[in-house]
C-alpha cells in the first residue's frame with residue numbers, strides 16, 4: 326500500500342517527538358505575561374503598537390504562541406529579544422519574522438558564524454573538528470545524566486542529514502539571526518512602553534541579555550540565575566557542568582552583582598517559578614563561599630578527590646539538589662580555578 330511509508334514516518338516522528346509540554350500564558354502584572362513550554366519560559370509585553378517578546382523557545386511552541394497572541398491581542402509581535410543563543414531557548418523565531426525585529430547580544434553573531442558555538446552543559450568540541458559529534462554530547466550526558474549534556478534526542482532533533490554529527494549550521498537552522506545587536510545595553514520603546522536590555526557579563530553563556538521591565542519592576546533572565554533543574558525552589562545548587570561552562574567564577578559572581586544593582590522587585594526566569602530579587606544575593610553568596618572553600622582546599626594542597634569526599638558546603642544542606650550536586654559543584658569549581 327502506498328500509504329505505508331507515511332504511517333511509518335508518522336510513527337517515527339511520534340517516537341522522536343519531545344514529551345508533551347504544559348503550555349500556558351499567565352499574566353504577571355498589567356500588560357506583562359509569562360508563556361510556558363514545560364519548564365522553559367519566555368515573557369512578553371503588550372503595548373498598543375505591538376508586542377515585545379523574549380525567547381521563541383522552539384518552532385512548535387512559537388507556532389502555538391503566535392496563535393494564542395492572535396486570538397487574545399490584536400497587535401503583532403514587533404520585537405523578539407534573545408536571552409542567549411542556546412538552542413533550547415532561541416529556536417522558532419521565523420514564526421514572527423514577518424513583523425518582528427530580532428535583537429541579541431553581539432556575541433550571538435560569533436556563536437552563529439559557522440564556528441563551533443559556546444554551548445551549555447559541558448557540550449564542547451572534544452576532538453576539535455568543528456562539528457558536534459556523539460562524544461561532545463554523550464560524554465557529559467553519561468557522566469552526569471539529567472544534569473549535563475543533552476541525551477540521544479539531541480541528534481534526533483538536529484542531525485538533519487543523519488550522519489551522526491551536527492554541524493553548527495544544522496544546530497542553528499531554526500534560529501533566526503539577530504537583526505540588531507548591542508554590546509552593553511540598549512533601550513527599546515514601543516507604543517507607550519520602554520524596556521531596557523543589558524548584557525550581565527559571561528556566566529552560563531557568553532551572549533546573555535537580561536530584560537528589565539521598569540514599570541512592572543520585573544526582570545527576565547535565563548539560566549545563570551536559575552538553570553534548567555530549578556522548578557519551584559530557587560534555593561538550589563547550580564548544575565555546574567565542566568568547569569562551570571568555562572566562565573571564570575569571578576565573572577559569574579560579577580554577573581550576579583550586576584543584576585543586584587538593577588532596580589526591580591521580581592525575576593521571571595527562563596526556568597522555574599518567579600522569585601524575589603533577594604534570592605539573587607543568596608545565590609551570589611553561595612558562589613562566593615564555594616569559590617573560597619575550594620580555593621582554600623587547593624591552597625592546602627588537597628586533591629580533587631579529597632575535596633569531593635570531604636568538603637561539606639555548610640549552610641546549604643537544605644538547598645535543592647544538595648546531595649546530588651555537591652560533588653559536581655566542588656569539581657566544577659576545582660576545574661574552573663585550576664584553569665586560572
Ligand SMILES: [Zn+2]
Pocket residue numbers: 409411445529530548
Ligand atoms: Zn542556555
